[in-house]
Amino acid sequence: MALFTAPVLLGAVVVAALVWLVSRLRSADAAVPGPVLNLFSSLPLKYQEFCGNRTQYIHQLHRRYGSVVRLAPGEVAFASLPALKEIYLSHGSGYDKTSFYHLFKQYSTPTMFSTLDKQTHSKRRRLLADRYANSNVLKADAVAGIRERAQNFATAAAQAPNQTHDTYISLHSFAFDGVTHHLFHPFGSNALRNAEDENVMREVSFDNTLPRRLLEYYCPSGLPTKFLDLFGLLPSPRSVPRAKQIVLDAVDATLDGVAREEKGEKSDAPGPADFTLLARLRDPALGLSRMQIAAECMDHMAAGIETTGDVLCWLMWQLSQPACRGIQDRLYAELRENDDPAKYDSLPYLNAVLKEGLRLYASIPMSLPRHVPAGGRFIDGTWLPEGTIVSCQPYTMHRFDEDVFPNPDEFNPDRWLGTDPELDAEMNRRFFAFSSGGRGCLGKHLAMAEMKMLLQEVYQRFETVMGDTDGKPADMSFSDQIISSRPKDQRCMLKFVPRVSDEGVQT
């Protein structure tokens, strides 16, 4: 009994604390620059995450401590090209993802994006990759659907009262319609013209469950969540019933067609178009269950709404600032000279404007966490043991090296039109908006096509300026969500002023 007296217990606690202190001081991350507190606790980082400020916090740490910085015990961030290559490109798809990605299961089912290990992931990716290859994205009926949505957007802008409307809403509707066209056509959405579909988009885009989801991830026992729920201190759990239903309806209609085919029955109901994701997933040879198909579709749908919608929103807001009037005029001149819609992919200034938008306003600006593999690794000269969480973040990769990106916070499309091939190559190597390697964005070509067509339809017809905000300009600063960021106020009033051509005719 004497074994458990207070002094003995106190002594045990002190010894344990000392052992922990020494182990922390001798750990590999102790040799990495960063705030002292972060060597002993992950609370400073978690606090910033709960405030939706992780990206900016890490960026400030890089500015203070350099290209490698300690974020928390066992977690280190990098802002250099050698580190980016090692973490995301070594052996094709880089290091394995961390369990953070389990947050992205859909219908409680793993998807390609939430799969952690390389082998399982690359098997699924190989099955789906051709759906997003440029050659498939550019197929006539795939492009026609996106073009139609971009025209719907421009028509809605022209018809808005006083030609002013909340572009945050309409751009997310456009992104929703664009991605569902590519996933499900003819079962895609029409949120730009149909209020019910717009509500589905709102359900996904106005999700406010960040603190709850982070708490559930960090405290899987669920006790803190239950405790805070007693006092109503957490938002309700994430709920997207309409979005889930729209996906299940498309999947069920498709599988019904497959079942009929197998029975040799004829059906007048259309199946998914050849270019769609569903047309691939429906193949019985893949052996995917109804819920596996639905989960994969849901994941791609979510991946295509926020990202594309947010980048376009930030970019059009930026272009609508008085200082960017000259940029809009140059863009208009290029679009007028090349008024064949099919040319959208070969216009250098349009490409430069979009790339600069993606550089400054990458909608996934946050660090993308990976585990150091077995045996540990040297990353850009820093030794880190197996299991350390390492990452780079697009926000910092696009700003940190000022020799490559001079005046990094300035919106300057000209930097992408440079005549110095070496500098161009350096910029492109650091361009990380879609991540890199075998786990980089699968939908990149689709996203680029959507964004170019939308900008083409808008800026060949309109000049955009800041709309009336009732004296309360929207806060467009970055608000981090689970992995993407969005403009804080989720509102962006822009006015679409019709252009008058040289002949005095409205274009």
Ligand code: HEM
């Ligand atoms: C401007 C628009 C977009 C941006 C900036 C963007 C960015 C990214 C980034 C950074 C990743 C890697 C994330 C990570 O490693 O944690 C990613 C992955 C992914 N993106 Fe996008 N994305 C965009 C649009 C789209 C669209 C339209 C789709 C269409 C379905 C899409 C589908 C995917 C998928 C399926 C993955 C997972 C790839 C894998 O795990 O192998 N994205 N995206």
